[in-house]
Amino acid sequence: MQYLIRENDPKDKDLIENFNDELKSHGFNFNLPQHDKKLSNENNFIFERRFILTENNNTIRAGYNLKYQWFKINDDLVQLGYYYNPVTAGLFNKKYNICGILLLNDANKKKSDLFSLGMGGLSEPLPKLLKGMKWELEKIPFFFKIINPYSFLKNIKYFRSTKLRSIFIDILTVSGLGWLCIKLITFFYYIFNFQIKKNELNYEEIKIVDKNFDEVWEKTKKHNSFIAVRNSKYLNALYSEKRFIKLKFYYKNQIVGWSISLCTKLNNHKQFGNMQLGSIIDCLSLKNYEGEIIAKTTEILEKKGSNLIVSNQSHIFWQNALRKNVFLKGVSNFIFASSKSLNDKIKDKSHKHITRGDGDGPINL
Numbered sequence: 001m002q003y004l005i006r007e008n009d010p011k012d013k014d015l016i017e018n019f020n021d022e023l024k025s026h027g028f029n030f031n032l033p034q035h036d037k038k039l040s041n042e043n044n045f046i047f048e049r050r051f052i053l054t055e056n057n058n059t060i061r062a063g064y065n066l067k068y069q070w071f072k073i074n075d076d077l078v079q080l081g082y083y084y085n086p087v088t089a090g091l092f093n094k095k096y097n098i099c100g101i102l103l104l105n106d107a108n109k110k111k112s113d114l115f116s117l118g119m120g121g122l123s124e125p126l127p128k129l130l131k132g133m134k135w136e137l138e139k140i141p142f143f144f145k146i147i148n149p150y151s152f153l154k155n156i157k158y159f160r161s162t163k164l165r166s167i168f169i170d171i172l173t174v175s176g177l178g179w180l181c182i183k184l185i186t187f188f189y190y191i192f193n194f195q196i197k198k199n200e201l202n203y204e205e206i207k208i209v210d211k212n213f214d215e216v217w218e219k220t221k222k223h224n225s226f227i228a229v230r231n232s233k234y235l236n237a238l239y240s241e242k243r244f245i246k247l248k249f250y251y252k253n254q255i256v257g258w259s260i261s262l263c264t265k266l267n268n269h270k271q272f273g274n275m276q277l278g279s280i281i282d283c284l285s286l287k288n289y290e291g292e293i294i295a296k297t298t299e300i301l302e303k304k305g306s307n308l309i310v311s312n313q314s315h316i317f318w319q320n321a322l323r324k325n326v327f328l329k330g331v332s333n334f335i336f337a338s339s340k341s342l343n344d345k346i347k348d349k350s351h352k353h354i355t356r357g358d359g360d361g362p363i364n365l
Contacts, residue, residue, distance in 0.1 A: 008052045
C-alpha cells in the first residue's frame with residue numbers, strides 16, 4: 001500500500017467521481033471538487049490548488065483544497081494558505097484515518113502559515129485534528145437580531161432539539177408570549193445600549209465595487225492586526241455574484257465605509273428552517289462609523305424582508321457596533337484555526353478582522 005498526494009488534473013475526473021460515489025453510498029453529501037483551471041491560475045489575486053491522495057496511484061482515498069490569499073498581519077503583507085474541504089475515506093473506514101494527518105502535513109509543507117475557518121464547531125473532526133496538531137482555535141462571535149418574532153419562533157430549529165422543547169416553543173408562539181418576551185428583551189437591550197447618533201450617513205446600493213473602496217482600505221488597515229486585503233480588486237473577486245447586497249456609505253460626499261450582505265429565503269435550513277435570513281457577511285469602515293453602518297445595513301435588510309439578521313465578527317469595533325444596534329450574542333460554531341507559525345505572528349488578538357466573507361465565503365447563508 002503506497003500513498004501519494006498530488007495536485008488533481010482533468011485526467012482524474014473518473015477517479016474523483018468514483019470517490020464521491022463512495023462517499024454518497026455511505027451517507028455523506030459532500031465531495032471532492034473536480035479540477036478547475038480558472039481557479040488554479042496563479043496570476044489571479046486569489047487562487048487555489050486542489051490535491052488528491054491516491055492509494056497505489058489508482059484509487060483516491062482523500063483530498064483537500066488550498067486557497068492562496070493576501071493578508072495584512074501587523075504591518076506586513078503576507079500570502080497565507082487557507083486549508084479547507086479535507087475529505088478522507090476515514091469517514092467510513094478507520095483503515096484510512098491516517099489520511100487526515102497526511103493531508104494536513106502536506107499542506108503545511110506547501111505553506112507554513114495556514115488557517116481554517118468555519119468547520120461547524122469545536123466538536124467536529126477537523127477542529128479536533130487541528131487542535132491535536134497544536135493549532136490555535138477560537139470561536140468567532142455570533143450575533144443575531146430578531147426582526148419578526150413569530151417567524152423566528154416558528155422556524156428556529158436550534159431551540160427545537162427535543163420534542164418537549166418544540167412543544168414549549170409552539171405554546172409560546174401561539175399564545176403570543178414568545179412575541180412579548182422577545183420584544184421586552186429587545187427593548188431593555190436597546191435602553192441599556194442607547195446612544196445618540198453622531199452622523200447621518202448616505203448610502204448607495206452598487207453592483208460593482210469601484211476604486212473609491214481602495215481609499216477605505218488604506219485608511220483602515222492600521223486598525224487591524226490581521227485582515228485579508230480588502231481593496232476593490234479583492235472585493236470584486238469575492239463578491240461578483242448578483243445575490244450580494246453591496247452598500248457604499250458616505251458622509252459629506254466622502255466614502256467612509258461599506259458592507260456586503262445577503263437576504264436569503266431558506267429552505268429547511270438545519271438551524272433557521274424556512275426563514276428569510278439577512279446576513280451581514282463583510283464590512284469595513286473608517287473608525288467610529290461602524291455603528292451607523294450596521295444600523296443602515298440592518299434597516300435595509302429589514303426592508304428587504306429579513307425575519308432574522310445575523311453576523312459573525314471578530315474585531316472589537318464591529319462587535320461593539322452590533323451590540324449598540326441591539327444584536328444579541330449567540331452560540332457560535334464558526335471557528336478560526338491558525339497554524340502555530342501563523343498564530344505566533346499575530347500580536348493583537350482583539351483587532352483581528354474575520355467575517356463570514358473570509359475563507360470559502362458565506363456558503364451556508
